[in-house]
Amino acid sequence: MRLLLTLLMILVPTFLFAAMPFTQSPVWQSTETGVNSTGLVWQDADQDGYLDMFVSNGNDMTSSIEFIYRNNAGVIPITHTWGSSAGDYSGHCAVGDINADGYPEYFVSNYIRNGWGATKSKMFRNDGGTVGTVPFWTTGDTLHSFACELGDVDGDGDLDIAFTAGEGYNGINERQRIYFNNGGTISAMPGWQSHDASYMVDLSWADFDNDGDLDLAFCGDEGHVWLYKNTNYTLDTLPSWQSADVSPGNTLAWGDMDGDGWLDLAVADNNQTGGNGRFKVYKNNSGLLTTSPIWQSATSGYGSSVCWYDFDRDGDNDLATGRWWDVVAIYENVGGALTTAPVWQSSTSTVIEEIRMCDVDRDGVESYRTARAGNGYKKTFYVDKYPMHSLDSVRADGTKLTLAQYCYDLNSGWVSLATAPLDSVVLFYQYSDKQDLAVVNWDGANLIFADTLTHVPTHYVKGDANGSGAVNISDAVFLIAYIFSGGPAPNPLFLGDANCSGSINISDAVYLITYIFSGGTAPC
Numbered sequence: 001m002r003l004l005l006t007l008l009m010i011l012v013p014t015f016l017f018a019a020m021p022f023t024q025s026p027v028w029q030s031t032e033t034g035v036n037s038t039g040l041v042w043q044d045a046d047q048d049g050y051l052d053m054f055v056s057n058g059n060d061m062t063s064s065i066e067f068i069y070r071n072n073a074g075v076i077p078i079t080h081t082w083g084s085s086a087g088d089y090s091g092h093c094a095v096g097d098i099n100a101d102g103y104p105e106y107f108v109s110n111y112i113r114n115g116w117g118a119t120k121s122k123m124f125r126n127d128g129g130t131v132g133t134v135p136f137w138t139t140g141d142t143l144h145s146f147a148c149e150l151g152d153v154d155g156d157g158d159l160d161i162a163f164t165a166g167e168g169y170n171g172i173n174e175r176q177r178i179y180f181n182n183g184g185t186i187s188a189m190p191g192w193q194s195h196d197a198s199y200m201v202d203l204s205w206a207d208f209d210n211d212g213d214l215d216l217a218f219c220g221d222e223g224h225v226w227l228y229k230n231t232n233y234t235l236d237t238l239p240s241w242q243s244a245d246v247s248p249g250n251t252l253a254w255g256d257m258d259g260d261g262w263l264d265l266a267v268a269d270n271n272q273t274g275g276n277g278r279f280k281v282y283k284n285n286s287g288l289l290t291t292s293p294i295w296q297s298a299t300s301g302y303g304s305s306v307c308w309y310d311f312d313r314d315g316d317n318d319l320a321t322g323r324w325w326d327v328v329a330i331y332e333n334v335g336g337a338l339t340t341a342p343v344w345q346s347s348t349s350t351v352i353e354e355i356r357m358c359d360v361d362r363d364g365v366e367s368y369r370t371a372r373a374g375n376g377y378k379k380t381f382y383v384d385k386y387p388m389h390s391l392d393s394v395r396a397d398g399t400k401l402t403l404a405q406y407c408y409d410l411n412s413g414w415v416s417l418a419t420a421p422l423d424s425v426v427l428f429y430q431y432s433d434k435q436d437l438a439v440v441n442w443d444g445a446n447l448i449f450a451d452t453l454t455h456v457p458t459h460y461v462k463g464d465a466n467g468s469g470a471v472n473i474s475d476a477v478f479l480i481a482y483i484f485s486g487g488p489a490p491n492p493l494f495l496g497d498a499n500c501s502g503s504i505n506i507s508d509a510v511y512l513i514t515y516i517f518s519g520g521t522a523p524c
Helices: 002-018 473-484 506-518
Strands: 037-043 052-057 067-069 089-096 105-112 122-124 148-151 160-163 174-179 192-198 200-206 215-220 226-228 249-255 264-269 279-282 303-309 318-323 326-331 344-350 352-358 365-373 380-382 388-396 406-409 414-417 424-432 436-441 447-449
Touching: 037 352, 037 436, 052 089, 052 105, 089 148, 089 406, 105 148, 148 200, 148 406, 160 200, 192 226, 200 249, 264 318, 279 318, 318 352, 326 352, 344 447, 365 380, 388 406, 388 414, 414 424, 473 506
Parallel strands: 037 089, 215 249, 249 303, 303 352
Antiparallel strands: 037 052, 052 067, 089 105, 105 122, 148 160, 160 174, 174 192, 200 215, 215 226, 249 264, 264 279, 264 303, 303 318, 318 326, 326 344, 352 436, 365 424, 380 414, 388 424, 406 414, 436 447
């Protein structure tokens, strides 16, 4: 036994590395250069069932136009198919349906103007799948904004837009802001501002305390991570929590690391202007975040991106990370804790700005439903698996809601309702366990690394040997051909084991015939 345990311990690192089913070299690269890509969001701009690639450009390096790469039935073109009419020094972006017409709008944070002054951020409107090339909306005030994210802060079922503010290189402190959505129209001036001015570079919405509304976290060059709590659908102007460690943060992301139902907070620290530059996670203890990280990476550097996803399909969230002038790396979740060294790395080194997951060709997409209990107050609910490919419909207390009665975020997996359900809410959505890993790159081509595993459907009917979705005589014929004539095997194989004997033989075909024609027992 001791010898066996020793051998297993020796083999673990090799097993972990092999468990991440991604190509180490990109399978797709964009051809544009000199645009300094920074932001990335996957959304279906034209509602054709395939997610399109929204990319914002410029950073603090060059004035560049924004891009959309239209997904053509599973193929991303190597050059953008949509571009804005004029360029900006843009940071990150956000995409979501503002006016409940089913087509998502495109928001972009503008970081600086020529001379490093404050500027206005913007939104491009989507009319029936056609995205305008001139901004339809801009902020009424000016700010230095590197990131934006959509969320329903006031619980009215529509998307509001939050922006980071401030510029750390020159020590320009500004207040963080939210612009409210009023009936499909975004206000020109912020309806919420933080009490304290600072220089933040990323933000993320989450119901971290599971009370049914969205709270908001920030990180940036100030060094602390800040969390603003939402109370009765009003966001506090002072942070209710801040990290004890002080290290400039570049990116943050919420994800349940230990499977306890509470979202933990991952941060990519960047040591360009100080700090240790490690990736780290703050644990959520039933709505209370630890002030010091419970996990840190073994290495440090110019951390720039973090992304939670179940990369190895074992049921828990792993963490993908990126740095400037470095590789994409994945830390595996083993028993609710991340490895301190990555178990997978790309062979390509880039200046990584954002990592996002998407099933580009839909070859792993399936339909799911998540049911949650209502209590008359809670309005925000999470699906079981995310990033979602799409949110198809929502039923609250037995009634199907219209698009004007809820909003959502595909990447984070939350849905926010205008009216709190008294009894229940059911979310119908699509998810893929075969999502590809996409990276936007500040100094060259944008990249996609492919998931190489074969997708095995999780929704199946036992006895459906030919995978038609129903059990009938064709399944018995299929099994007979497989057993006696070298026909194709059921995929997955266990679908052909109709009587659950542990093997596939003629008795399974007989079992199906008896079930179909003589009222026999259904496949087990």
